[in-house]
Amino acid sequence: MKWFTTYNNGSAIDLRQIPSLSYAEFFEAVRERLSNPACHVAHYFGVPVEETRLRVWCMILNDEEHTIEVASYDVDYYDEELPSLTKEFAAMHPFERDMTERWGIRYDGMPWDKPLRAPSRSARRGGTVDEYPFYKMESASLHEVNVGPIHAGIIEPGAFRFICNGEEVLHLEISLGYQHRGAERQIETSKSLLRQVLLAEGIAGDSAVTHTTALVRTIEKLTSFDSSKAGNLDVERAVALELERMAMHIADTGALCMDVGYQLGQVACEALRTMTINTTQLWCGNRFGKGLIRPFGTNFPLTDELRATILKNVEEIRRRYNEVRHDIKTTPSLLSRMEQCGIVNAQQMQRIGGVGQAARASGVARDLRVSHPWGVFTDRIAHQSIIKEQGDVMARLMMRCREVLQAADTITSLLTDLDCSVGSPAPQWEVKLPPYQLSTALVEGWRGECCHVAITDGEGRVACYRVKDPSMHNWLALAIAVRSEGISDFPICNKSFNLSYCGHDL
Amino acid sequence: MKELFNTILMIAIALLLGGVITRVRSVLSGRRGPSIVQHLHNVALLARKGSVYSPTTSILFRVAPAVYMGSALLALLFIPIGNLDPLLSFRGDVVVFAYLLGLGRLSLVLAAMDTGSSFEGMGASREALYGALVEPALFAVVATLAMVCGYTSFADIFSVARDLDMQMTIVMVLLAYVLVKVYTVEQGRVPVDDPRTHLELTMIHEVMVLDYSGVDMAMIHCANWFKGAALAVLAANAVMLPLCFKWWTVAPLSLLVAVIVGVVESSQARGKLVRNTTYILTVSALAALLLFVAYLLTLNIQIS
Numbered sequence: 001m002k003w004f005t006t007y008n009n010g011s012a013i014d015l016r017q018i019p020s021l022s023y024a025e026f027f028e029a030v031r032e033r034l035s036n037p038a039c040h041v042a043h044y045f046g047v048p049v050e051e052t053r054l055r056v057w058c059m060i061l062n063d064e065e066h067t068i069e070v071a072s073y074d075v076d077y078y079d080e081e082l083p084s085l086t087k088e089f090a091a092m093h094p095f096e097r098d099m100t101e102r103w104g105i106r107y108d109g110m111p112w113d114k115p116l117r118a119p120s121r122s123a124r125r126g127g128t129v130d131e132y133p134f135y136k137m138e139s140a141s142l143h144e145v146n147v148g149p150i151h152a153g154i155i156e157p158g159a160f161r162f163i164c165n166g167e168e169v170l171h172l173e174i175s176l177g178y179q180h181r182g183a184e185r186q187i188e189t190s191k192s193l194l195r196q197v198l199l200a201e202g203i204a205g206d207s208a209v210t211h212t213t214a215l216v217r218t219i220e221k222l223t224s225f226d227s228s229k230a231g232n233l234d235v236e237r238a239v240a241l242e243l244e245r246m247a248m249h250i251a252d253t254g255a256l257c258m259d260v261g262y263q264l265g266q267v268a269c270e271a272l273r274t275m276t277i278n279t280t281q282l283w284c285g286n287r288f289g290k291g292l293i294r295p296f297g298t299n300f301p302l303t304d305e306l307r308a309t310i311l312k313n314v315e316e317i318r319r320r321y322n323e324v325r326h327d328i329k330t331t332p333s334l335l336s337r338m339e340q341c342g343i344v345n346a347q348q349m350q351r352i353g354g355v356g357q358a359a360r361a362s363g364v365a366r367d368l369r370v371s372h373p374w375g376v377f378t379d380r381i382a383h384q385s386i387i388k389e390q391g392d393v394m395a396r397l398m399m400r401c402r403e404v405l406q407a408a409d410t411i412t413s414l415l416t417d418l419d420c421s422v423g424s425p426a427p428q429w430e431v432k433l434p435p436y437q438l439s440t441a442l443v444e445g446w447r448g449e450c451c452h453v454a455i456t457d458g459e460g461r462v463a464c465y466r467v468k469d470p471s472m473h474n475w476l477a478l479a480i481a482v483r484s485e486g487i488s489d490f491p492i493c494n495k496s497f498n499l500s501y502c503g504h505d506l
Numbered sequence: 507m508k509e510l511f512n513t514i515l516m517i518a519i520a521l522l523l524g525g526v527i528t529r530v531r532s533v534l535s536g537r538r539g540p541s542i543v544q545h546l547h548n549v550a551l552l553a554r555k556g557s558v559y560s561p562t563t564s565i566l567f568r569v570a571p572a573v574y575m576g577s578a579l580l581a582l583l584f585i586p587i588g589n590l591d592p593l594l595s596f597r598g599d600v601v602v603f604a605y606l607l608g609l610g611r612l613s614l615v616l617a618a619m620d621t622g623s624s625f626e627g628m629g630a631s632r633e634a635l636y637g638a639l640v641e642p643a644l645f646a647v648v649a650t651l652a653m654v655c656g657y658t659s660f661a662d663i664f665s666v667a668r669d670l671d672m673q674m675t676i677v678m679v680l681l682a683y684v685l686v687k688v689y690t691v692e693q694g695r696v697p698v699d700d701p702r703t704h705l706e707l708t709m710i711h712e713v714m715v716l717d718y719s720g721v722d723m724a725m726i727h728c729a730n731w732f733k734g735a736a737l738a739v740l741a742a743n744a745v746m747l748p749l750c751f752k753w754w755t756v757a758p759l760s761l762l763v764a765v766i767v768g769v770v771e772s773s774q775a776r777g778k779l780v781r782n783t784t785y786i787l788t789v790s791a792l793a794a795l796l797l798f799v800a801y802l803l804t805l806n807i808q809i810s
Contacts, residue, residue, distance in 0.1 A: 145624040145707075153704045167628075167779065259708075261700035261776035267535040333697065333775040341778075487628070488708040488779040 003029065003060075003069040008372035012222045012439035015455070018057075018070050023082055026073045030058065034089050038064040040353045040366070042442065042451045044095035046103050047464045052077035054103055059440060059453070063371035068440065075105060084110040091353025094472045117177030117505050129159045132175045137163050142170065145487065149178050156501035160490075167486045172479045179502040187465040193219065193295060193429050196462070200452075201290045204469060204503035209244040210445030211467070211503075212293040213237055214452040217374065217441035219295050222433045222456065227375065231424040234375040235414050236302055239310070240280070240292050242407040245446035246314075247276040249357075249400035249407075250321060252498050256397055257328070259491045260337045268324045272317050279313045282306070294427035301424040307415050318408035325401040338394040342481035342493035345391050352476045356448015358497050359474075361399040362391035368444035381410055396496040403446075433460040447471065447500065469503030512590035515757060516582055520728075520735030521546060523764045527695075530768025549727045555720035562622050563717070570617030571718065571725040577610040578729035578736075585736050586664045587760075588746065588753035595661035600648045603660070603736070604641065607692070610729060611637045618714040625706045629713035632779070636698065636710070639786040640691045646793035647681050647688070650800045651744065664743045667751035675748045677800050684796065685741035686763055687789040693734050695767050697777040697785065708779070738763040 004018045021029065033039045042061045046054040053076050060069045075082065084107035085092040097116040099105045106113075118132050129149055142165055149157040157178035163171040183203050187196045200215035201208045220227060227233045254269025277287035284292040284300045292300055302310075328334055344354070346363035359366045367385040369377045377383050386402045388395040433456050440453045448470030457463035474497055481493045525542035532539020541547075559568065583593040584603050611633065618630040654674065655663045670678065691698050694711035706713050715726050742759035749755075777785060 143624065143627075145628070147707065152706055166631075257775070259703070259705060261696050261703065261771070262774070263531060263535050263772045267537070331775065333777065336781070337775050337778055486779050490707050491705040 003071040005067045005069055006440075007066060008068065008368065008374045008442045009378055010221075011224050012434070012437040013070065015436045015438055018072055018438065020055075021071055021073045023073050023075065023079075026058070026071060027083060027085065029071065030060070030085060031088065033060050033062075033069065034091070036062070037350055038062055040091060040355075041095065042068065042449065043440070043453055043466060043468050044092070044099075045453070045466045046075070046099050046105065047455060048103070049074070054105065056099070057438070057453070057455075059451070061372060061442070063366065066372055068372070068442070070438070070440075077104065081108060082106070083108050086110055086112065089353075090351050090476070091473065093476070115177070117180065118175055129175060132159065134161045134175070135163070135171060135173050137170065141165060149175075158501045162482075162487055162490070164487055167488065169482050169485055169487050169490065172482050172490070174475055174479055176475070176501055176504050179505040181502070181506070183506040184465050184467055187215075187467075188462055191461075193431065196465075197294065200467075203467060203506065204500045205288060206248055206500065207244070207445045207447060207450065207469070207503065209240045209289040209293055210443055210447075210450050211452075211469075212290075213241060214441045214443040214450050214467075216293055216295040217443065218439050218452045218454045219431070219433070221439040221441060222437055222454065223431055225296055228379075230297065231422045232302055232418060232420070233298060233424045235380075235418060236298055236300075236424060237293060238376040238381070239302075239411050239414055240283075240289050241443070241445070242411050243276060243280050243310075243314075244289055245407045246317065246404050246411075247273055247280070248446045248498075249404045250276060250317075252495065253324070253328070253397065253400055253404075255498070256338075256393075256492060256495050257334075259495050260334060262331070262334055265324055265328055265334075268320070268327075272321055272324070275313060275317055279310055282309060296428040296431070297425035299427060302415075302418065302420050304420045307418060307420055311412060311415050314408050314411050318405060321401075321404055321408075325398075325405075328397070328401070335394065338397060338492065338496075339390075339392060341393045341489050342485055342496060343390070343392045344477050344481050346389070348480055349391065349477060352480070353473050354477050355473045356444070356470045357399045357403060357446070358396060358448065358477055360385055361388045361395040362477075363387060363389040366449070368442050368449055372442050374442070376414060380414065383410075393492055393496040433462070435460045445470065447498070447503075448474065467506050469500055469506075471499040471501075471504045474499050475504065508591045509593045512587055512753075513583065513593050515587055515590070515753065516585065516735055516739065517732075519587075519739060519757060519760055520582065520731040522761060523734050523738060524731060526761055526764035527768045527771070530765050531772050534769065534772035545727075549724045552719075552724035552727070553721050557718070557720040557722045560621060560717055563617075563620050567617045567620045567717070568722075570613040570620075571722040571729075573613040574610040575725040575729040575732075577606045577613070578732040581606040581610075582732045582736050584660050585739050586661055586743070587739055588664070588743065588751055588756035589666065590753045592661050595659050597658050599659045599661075600652060600663075601658075604644050604648065607644075607733060608637070608641065610733070614714055614726075621717045623717065625709075625713050626716060628707075629710055629716075632710045633714055636691055636782065636786055639783060639790060640688055643684055643688050643786075643790040643793040646790070646797045647684050647740075647744075650677070650681060650793075650797045653797070653804060654800055660740075664747065664751075667749070668747050670748035673803055674800070677796055677803065678744050678747055680792070680796055682741040682745045684789060684793045685737055685744065686766060689734060689737040689741070689763060690767060690770070691786055691789070692737060693730060693767075696771040697774060698782050700776045703776075708776075735760070 039062050042059045044058045046056045049055045057072045086096050087109045096107050101115050145162040147160040149159040159175040161173045187199050200212045203211040250269050250273040254266050257265030280289050281287040344362050349359050349362040349364045355366050365387050369383040435458045437456045443450045451468040453466045454462050455464040478497050482490050524545045581603050584599050586592040615630045618626040651663050652658050657663050699710040738760040742756045746756050
């Protein structure tokens with residue numbers, strides 16, 4: 001069965017062009033595609049069309065062909081015999097669990113039929129962590145350790161249940177869903193585009209630029225707006241994104257150093273991270289880049305002066321960070337902590353559909369800047385992913401180190417010959433969206449693949465808006481990483497992924 | 507009079523050591539850092555507060571801080587600074603010293619188990635293991651000192667400067683090295699433990715006292731300082747014994763222990779928990795080796 005094929009840089013799709021399959025056809029088609037290791041599911045979600053009917057949309061990315069394949073099927077609430085895809089492809093688990101949780105669709109033979117976002121959703125709303133059906137192992141020599149949902153540090157809420165044999169972790173189960181703000185629903189119901197953009201900035205505070213870029217690109221694609229012809233707009237967005245990547249990777253390097261008690265690396269990275277986010281602040285007045293990304297234009301076009309400052313700061317950060325990197329690589333006590341710790345091998349990463357830098361550290365070359373380029377990555381920047389094979393904490397740390405340097409190079413090459421006199425247009429807020437369209441935008445944030453989808457109704461309003469944060473795929477990788485590690489190494493494993501709690505819970 | 511001065515000086519060192527470590531760490535990380543007596547203000551604040559007790563705990567939990575502090579204070583009173591005299595002394599007090607530290611540890615471990623928290627149970631199991639592993643090191647050091655000097659009380663061992671030859675002086679310096687390592691283990695410093703960490707899963711000492719608050723917490727802090735001071739002064743005594751053995755050389759040298767710990771903490775990451783046992787065993791093995799070498803030296807067998 002032929003699916004509708006589109007590209008990340010393409011335009012919105014007329015809903016009538018997307019094939020509607022029966023579940024059996026869909027199941028076979030997904031199975032056929034996912035058996036190709038270059039393919040993975042970007043998004044898979046249901047939208048109610050009638051009282052008890054749901055239309056389910058599925059998007060599969062093919063990294064080799066650079067395509068996004070889209071198809072849909074209809075399901076009635078009373079339909080039976082929907083075999084589970086998770087049974088064969090573990091990567092499908094967050095999507096099927098979400099569908100069960102949101103719409104009550106049950107999949108036959110679903111091996112891990114647990115709520116994705118307890119306790120914020122549906123029947124479990126208001127429940128406590130004690131009611132969550134945690135996996136159990138009974139033995140006199142085992143003990144359970146529960147951490148959270150409220151933590152001692154300044155981190156977001158999430159419950160972690162360990163089953164340990166002494167110091168060794170046998171199993172970790174993660175229960176999230178304490179951060180529900182109804183972001184998707186609010187984006188759907190708000191009439192103002194500005195409000196939608198502001199909501200996107202708040203989806204995950206550490207990925208404000210990533211999520212906002214994804215949202216404005218989704219909206220712009222609906223109107224066939226070509227950002228590459230809008231002055232320096234594409235360059236500005238790419239620079240903002242790479243600055244965010246630098247800031248967060250540097251912050252994580254510092255946090256990892258802190259968690260192993262390595263003070264020198266911690267203080268050096270804290271200083272550098274401040275310098276990076278202050279550069280963003282100088283540009284747009286907000287350290288996390290809020291307010292910088294706006295639809296159809298920008299309020300903060302780059303000036304020559306600004307360009308020179310960014311270039312100077314990035315060069316300085318790059319030089320100093322490289323010293324920290326060298327320091328980390330040559331400190332034996334750090335290497336002994338991080339090497340061979342928290343390993344997720346390529347096969348596991350592939351099975352669970354990992355994305356972003358965590359996947360690349362395990363040898364799964366998944367990078368939207370290469371596979372599904374947009375903006376400057378289509379022409380100006382020939383991005384080359386950094387791939388590591390080890391899949392341990394050290395590999396993920398070194399991945400961050402290398403990506404910071406690479407991001408600095410990208411910014412430098414984008415800004416060096418930029419003609420700032422071209423300018424960029426001002427943002428537009430009053431736009432008419434075409435009816436019955438589906439638009440999707442993929443953006444490679446610092447954490448990985450971020451996918452936004454908008455579907456418009458007959459009056460050109462955004463009737464359905466779905467967001468997928470890369471954390472959705474990668475939380476399972478953390479659970480796998482800590483298996484048979486010491487429980488005291490969980491914090492560094494967790495930090496090496498640094499996944500989003502609120503991005504998971506929309 | 508000398509006894510009283512010794513006790514006062516000892517407590518002063520105990521109160522200063524923590525501040526020196528923090529200051530060294532701050533300077534090495536390029537910061538100015540808090541005042542050198544900030545930790546005293548913190549504990550004074552704690553001492554003014556009441557305590558909160560979990561309903562699952564028993565009397566064990568409530569008496570543990572007092573036992574811990576009492577034992578640490580008592581242990582402190584056996585240690586002379588240089589040529590001063592300690593308040594308490596009798597033959598064989600070196601053994602009492604080691605077991606007083608053990609008693610304090612036992613009370614904290616029991617209290618941690620009493621809370622029923624899974625974190626504190628983990629912390630208690632780690633603390634008990636490391637305590638058991640580091641105790642031989644302390645005993646071997648004390649036995650070496652007793653053998654070399656021919657006495658079994660700290661007051662007699664450290665009464666006057668000893669005329670030791672070069673080889674024995676080196677043994678003394680190495681004994682001090684072992685004592686500094688014992689200090690890092692007992693005080694829960696890097697690389698064995700990280701007192702600054704906020705991660706319950708990796709803590710050892712900090713996690714055992716998670717449930718304590720207010721005046722109980724203040725007592726635990728004080729007890730830690732007393733324990734630390736006893737070990738740091740022992741180390742300084744050992745180095746100075748064959749050299750210029752006066753209280754005004756030993757007291758500043760004991761602060762050097764804090765400087766060393768601060769430097770190590772600033773420049774090195776904490777070890778993996780499973781490797782801590784190997785690390786501590788190495789310290790104990792070195793102490794045993796020193797005992798053996800010192801024994802050979804007292805027999806006048808030349809080691810070339």
